[in-house]
Amino acid sequence: MSQQFNRLVVRATLALSGLILAASAHAGDPEMWSRIRASLFQDRPIVEASGDFLRLDAPTRAEDAAVVPISIHTGIPQSAGQYVQNTWLIIDQNPSPIAAKFVFTPSSGQADIETRVRVNEYTLIRAVAELNDGSLHMVSKFVKASGGCSAPAGKDPAEALASLGKMKVRVEGDVIPGKPSLAQLMISHPNDSGLAFDQMSRNYTPAHYVREISVTYAGKKVMTAEVDISISENPNFRFYFVPEGAGVLAVEAIDSSDLKFNTAVKLDTGKNVAASVKPAAGS
Amino acid sequence: MNSKTLGLDPANKLTIDGLSATCLSLACLLVCFFFVLPAAHAESGFEVHEIAAGVWVHTGEIGDFAPENKGDLANLGFVIGARCVAVIDTGGSRWVGEALLGAIRSKTKLPICYVIATHMHPDHLLGHAAFLDEHPQFVAAASQARALIIRREGYLSRQKAILGENLAQGTEVVLPNHPIIGTEQLDLGGRMLTVKTWRTAHTDNDLTVQDSQTHTLFTGDLLFVDHLPVIDGSIKGWLAILPELGALAHEEEKSVPVVPGHGPDTGRSDKELQRLEVITTKPTGPEIGQTKDISSAYFAAETDYLSSVAKEVRGALKAQQTLQQTVSSSTLPAHWKLVEWYHRRNITAAFAELEWED
Numbered sequence: 054m055s056q057q058f059n060r061l062v063v064r065a066t067l068a069l070s071g072l073i074l075a076a077s078a079h080a081g082d083p084e085m086w087s088r089i090r091a092s093l094f095q096d097r098p099i100v101e102a103s104g105d106f107l108r109l110d111a112p113t114r115a116e117d118a119a120v121v122p123i124s125i126h127t128g129i130p131q132s133a134g135q136y137v138q139n140t141w142l143i144i145d146q147n148p149s150p151i152a153a154k155f156v157f158t159p160s161s162g163q164a165d166i167e168t169r170v171r172v173n174e175y176t177l178i179r180a181v182a183e184l185n186d187g188s189l190h191m192v193s194k195f196v197k198a199s200g201g202c203s204a205p206a207g208k209d210p211a212e213a214l215a216s217l218g219k220m221k222v223r224v225e226g227d228v229i230p231g232k233p234s235l236a237q238l239m240i241s242h243p244n245d246s247g248l249a250f251d252q253m254s255r256n257y258t259p260a261h262y263v264r265e266i267s268v269t270y271a272g273k274k275v276m277t278a279e280v281d282i283s284i285s286e287n288p289n290f291r292f293y294f295v296p297e298g299a300g301v302l303a304v305e306a307i308d309s310s311d312l313k314f315n316t317a318v319k320l321d322t323g324k325n326v327a328a329s330v331k332p333a334a335g336s
Numbered sequence: 337m338n339s340k341t342l343g344l345d346p347a348n349k350l351t352i353d354g355l356s357a358t359c360l361s362l363a364c365l366l367v368c369f370f371f372v373l374p375a376a377h378a379e380s381g382f383e384v385h386e387i388a389a390g391v392w393v394h395t396g397e398i399g400d401f402a403p404e405n406k407g408d409l410a411n412l413g414f415v416i417g418a419r420c421v422a423v424i425d426t427g428g429s430r431w432v433g434e435a436l437l438g439a440i441r442s443k444t445k446l447p448i449c450y451v452i453a454t455h456m457h458p459d460h461l462l463g464h465a466a467f468l469d470e471h472p473q474f475v476a477a478a479s480q481a482r483a484l485i486i487r488r489e490g491y492l493s494r495q496k497a498i499l500g501e502n503l504a505q506g507t508e509v510v511l512p513n514h515p516i517i518g519t520e521q522l523d524l525g526g527r528m529l530t531v532k533t534w535r536t537a538h539t540d541n542d543l544t545v546q547d548s549q550t551h552t553l554f555t556g557d558l559l560f561v562d563h564l565p566v567i568d569g570s571i572k573g574w575l576a577i578l579p580e581l582g583a584l585a586h587e588e589e590k591s592v593p594v595v596p597g598h599g600p601d602t603g604r605s606d607k608e609l610q611r612l613e614v615i616t617t618k619p620t621g622p623e624i625g626q627t628k629d630i631s632s633a634y635f636a637a638e639t640d641y642l643s644s645v646a647k648e649v650r651g652a653l654k655a656q657q658t659l660q661q662t663v664s665s666s667t668l669p670a671h672w673k674l675v676e677w678y679h680r681r682n683i684t685a686a687f688a689e690l691e692w693e694d
Contacts, residue, residue: 110660116680120688122660167658208569208685209536210482221692225656239691287688291658 085145086177093141093151094189099181102190104128109180115172115198120285124167125180130233131157131295137164139183144283146176148246152283155292160273162233162295169285171246172198213286216241220316222304228322233293238268240289240306240314246282263288265307270320271300298322382408382435384443387593387603388550390416390527392443394436398563398598398673401428401459401498408432409459411595413554414440415547417524420449423472424545424554424595426463429499430506433463437470448472450522452531453512454556454597455539456483457568458491464510475522476512477533480541484509516543534558534581537574538567538597546584551592553584561599561634564672565641567685575642582635594631602630641669649686650693659687 090099108126115121127137142153157164164182172178179193219241228234240263247260266278266288275294294302303317384392394412397405407428414423414436421444426433440448448470453461455477464474488509496504522529528548533541538557545554557566558574558581567574585594595601652662666683668675 112660112663116663117684120659120684122658122663124658124660167660169659208567208689209540209573211540212536212570216692219692241692285688287692289659289691 082145085150086179089143089145089150093143094181097189099189099191102182102192104192107180107182107190107192109178109192109194111178111194111196113195113197115196118172118198120169121172121196121198122167122169123178124291125165125182127164127182131159131161131164133159136161136185137182138185140164140166141179141181142166142168142170143179143181144170144172144176145179146174147171147283148173149281149283151281153278153280156274156277156279158274158276160270160275160295161293163293165291165293166276167289167291169289170283171285172196174199210243213241213243218242218312218314220304220306220314222302222316222318224302224318224320228296228320230296230298230322233295235291235293236268236302238266238290238292238304239287240266241287242306242308242314244282244284244286244288261309263306263308266290266304268292268294268302268304270294270296270302271298275302296320296322382439384414384436384439385603387413387595387601388547388552391547391550391552391593392416392439393595393601393603394439395600396427396459396598400674400677401495403499403503406431406503407459407462407495407499408435410457410557410597411599411601412436412463413595415524415527415529415552416444416446417527419523419525420447422450422452422522422524422529422545423448423467424452425454425460425556425597426451426467428459428462429495429503430463430465430508431503433466436463437466449524450475450514450529451510452476452522452529452543452545453480454544454554455542456480456487457539457557458495460556460597462491462495462507462509465506465508468510473514474510474512475514475516475531475543477541477543478515478517479533480543481511481515483539483541484511534577535573536569537577538565539569542569544581544584551587552595553592554595555581555597557597559594559596559634560638561596561601562673563598564669564674564678565638565682566678567642567645567682571642571646571682571686571689575639575646578635578639578642582632585631585635591629591631594634596634602634637671641672644669645682645686646690649683649690652687653691653693659684662687 105128107128110124111121123142125140125142129135131137136159137157140155140157141151144150144152152170153168155166175197177193178196179191181189181191183189221239223237225235225237242263243261244263245261260282262282263280263284266280268275276292278290280288299321301317301319304315306314382394384394387393392414396408396410396412399405399409401407401409409428410425412425412427414421421440423436423440426436448467449472451464451467451472452475491509492507495507516531516533519530519532522531530546530548532544534544542556542558544556544558546552558577585592591602593602648666649662663680663683666680668679
């Protein structure tokens with residue numbers, strides 16, 4: 054809870070400083086980054102990572118600012134001795150720049166992640182990885198897109214409401230003990246940014262978004278994500294996990310209204326599996 | 337047109353604001369020029385043609401908002417009854433709306449009782465404000481108000497950023513006060529207009545208009561001609577309604593005049609037929625040579641494109657391709673305009689929709 058509060062404070066501070074800076078806001082605004090950096094990493098050193106070690110893929114020009122595909126690749130396998138502990142996905146010029154914090158474990162196998170984000174204006178997008186030794190490594194990419202965050206969620210709002218919380222989990226390829234398996238998680242959720250102004254109520258539509266996702270396999274933590282309104286409608290993630298044998302891949306998602314959505318898929322080794330599960334009753 | 341190009345863009349807006357200080361003197365010249373000539377539409381080449389008796393059409397430019405086109409991008413129309421006039425879409429700026437009002441006034445002095453918006457997109461309805469003094473009923477699908485309320489700030493700021501302070505001046509988003517659910521008849525005196533709403537297709541608030549006297553069909557952006565169709569609703573919904581919409585384009589086996597949201601209407605037949613021969617050379621394309629029916633060819637071309645997008649995306653999903661892979665491996669279609677801007681976007685929209693199919 055306090056962590057969430059901290060995030061809110063950071064968000065509010067950044068939003069305020071964003072307003073102050075607005076007059077001079079340009080893509081690649083170094084001052085914006087220095088504020089984000091200070092809030093997340095204080096004055097800890099951050100190494101510019103080589104492409105072999107950490108890579109961020111994003112389109113140079115986004116086709117749809119509300120659905121910008123992002124992928125983060127790491128060059129090192131996760132092992133007990135050396136692994137990526139946390140990866141932040143940061144979109145400098147978004148109203149809420151810290152799009153996601155992904156927490157990995159050695160059981161993640163590979164600390165790669167793919168997702169889709171909203172991009173509000175021309176901006177640098179960054180991935181900062183923290184290794185288990187505490188060192189910080191960063192890559193960044195400039196993306197041209199605009200209008201993603203305030204673009205209203207939903208081309209078909211009635212449909213979105215009807216399918217709220219539906220989840221799909223798919224594991225690609227065969228499940229081989231000890232080898233990283235690639236999983237895809239889809240959550241049907243409007244992920245409303247709350248940034249669209251409602252002229253009738255003279256207010257902003259309330260934000261309603263997925264804020265936390267945790268994934269376990271056979272009871273062991275694989276990946277946790279604290280996410281935000283910068284993630285696109287119907288949040289979508291691709292990530293790895295290492296199965297030691299047969300087990301259950303379980304996902305829990307919690308949204309900003311504290312609704313909980315669960316899904317799970319039972320995996321046997323050596324078999325290709327796919328699952329589509331209706332949400333468990335929300336709380 | 338779609339929400340990408342007119343999405344809220346604070347950066348752009350701020351940049352324009354910043355620039356305006358330095359460009360003030362130049363801007364002032366332009367501002368003065370336009371202020372002096374506010375009613376110069378007739379001389380500036382705003383044309384309307386009579387596609388059927390009492391049914392007039394203005395053909396918008398195929399392109400995106402730019403100062404040169406003043407937001408004149410969509411096809412607009414008006415229908416003159418014995419009692420009053422109905423306007424179908426008003427263009428992408430107050431300037432276009434005023435030009436259209438001027439064109440109407442050159443044909444009739446009858447009151448304007450209805451201003452109909454075929455859907456929410458700014459190139460179709462940002463001219464509404466020019467009609468406020470006529471006190472018409474503003475007609476739209478019931479779902480349009482919500483869609484506009486959450487987008488209006490973005491539409492207006494983006495329009496201003498692109499067209500500039502002067503051209504955007506006086507433009508406002510006018511919310512509908514005559515919502516349509518299902519189908520309704522609007523009486524113009526001696527002729528009725530049937531306005532009909534559709535399930536989510538191009539957008540979630542599409543509406544078509546058909547005249548009882550000449551059967552002229554205004555499709556809004558449910559039918560694009562030349563201009564690549566843009567998906568801002570549901571590709572599945574759109575493909576599902578096209579047969580029913582296409583059927584409205586025929587009355588007792590004969591084709592009726594059809595006005596698409598963008599691109600040439602069927603009133604320009606001879607030139608069009610020749611041009612269509614080019615469009616229809618692809619193997620799966622419409623067989624215009626046999627039917628000699630322009631609207632069927634138009635509908636077939638659009639169905640063909642949307643089907644090919646759906647097929648390509650479903651194939652990619654089946655092959656477990658990611659969104660990024662699917663978008664970057666897609667080839668731009670031939671025979672359409674603005675493919676650079678909209679095709680990959682359509683693939684993105686279709687992917688995000690179809691990946692939920694079981």
